[in-house]
Amino acid sequence: MTVAMRCSEVRVRYGGIEVLHGVGLAVPFGVVTALVGPNGAGKSTLLNWCAGAASTATSAGGSLELTRTKASEPLADATSWSATRRAASGLRVVRSGVNVFQSLTVKENLLAGGDPERGLENALALFPELEPLLSQRAATLSGGQRQLLAIASALGSRWRVLLVDEPVQGIAPELADRVFGALAAAVTPDCAVLVADPVTRRAAEFADFVWRLERGRIVFAGEAAELTQGSSG
Template identity: 35%
Template sequence: MENKAPSLKVEGLSTFYGEVPAIMDVSMEIRRGEVVTMVGANGAGKSTVIKSVSGILKPNAGRVKLFGEDVTGYNADALVKRGLSVVPEGRRLFSEMTLKENLELGAYTRSDRSGVRRDMERVLSLFPELKPRLTTLAGKFSGGQQQMVAVARALMSNPRVLLLDEPTIGLAPVIVDRISALLLEIANSGVDILVVEQNAEVALEIAHRAYVLEGGRVIAQGDAKTLAQSEQIQKAYLGI
């Protein structure tokens, strides 16, 4: 991967829950054309990084830059309008609304109706198994299908940077493989991706670069394939 200007750059980010630090001095970046992963055990602070970057939490210290613009502390709506979208942990679908209605909500910041219709067709082409079920309630889909709906909904904002929080958690291996392939397809379409995962094996396999989070701090970073071969990472996260 050639060196490119970062689409997302995080510098010295610290976020507290009350007096308790959840993440401390986290720095990371996503370069144009990359899939980046952040791996770590449950409670390492991975979700807090996502929430702090995406405007759900306000960091106590540090900076977030999106395409060179300082967006530290911006709310989620402002960041979506600037090209950043999130697939949250647990999917957070509107279960009593149809697939079509969930997708339309993903485009709530957009006023270009013709563009939204075009993007719905484009997004559904990535998920052919969902296309015939536009009128199905989101709560009627299987867990794997709901995860696909969550990704599709995030894509409806037409993002340039996509953050995913534990996208494979609780899914069967065959669905994990499907989600992984979809993320690579999305990346190849020009969307830069950060995947936060406990499933380090899957994450390191699809990523260009990786960060390892432990106790709220980045303890290792580098080429994903190289990290996957590290004895420390293999023992701690890959069960080898």
């Protein structure tokens, strides 16, 4: 499979504690990739590093390669790129807990990232629960509602690689499958999705390939079915 994003030898340190120890992974086009592992394993730290998000880390390093304009072209070295340039290249991240423009209404959030008409239409088709909330400020929503809005907004934006940190955090259990299903349905041969989730079996059910992170190190990389056999996590 052709790779859309690759990071290598990522190390992140907070004070005297290194939380990522030379981590590397690849995200292929055309599939959903899952990054699983317990809380505190470093999943959010890795996604934020890849996106170039602002960080309180004492030090951070590694290499990042991103897709160019066509899947057939070689990856570009994006290590030195700013978060803005990474986003402009098609890398979009939905961060856990920091995921919407709180001063804007739900409708304005949905329109902010993509097609002014189709983005809104598609978002409401996926998540009709948002329609009664269109005129509300995002700051007034519950955590689960904000997360649903963030997912809908991201899917309606222009992206080639989408990183989603704990997509169903705070979301009602009956909506979880729809959220994962929407992410899986959004994948095409020209884009890629990486989902980070602490529940292995839940994420792997919708993923094609899984990386498992424990204590800042990758301990497994393979097909989802391999990891979930005999697993209760």
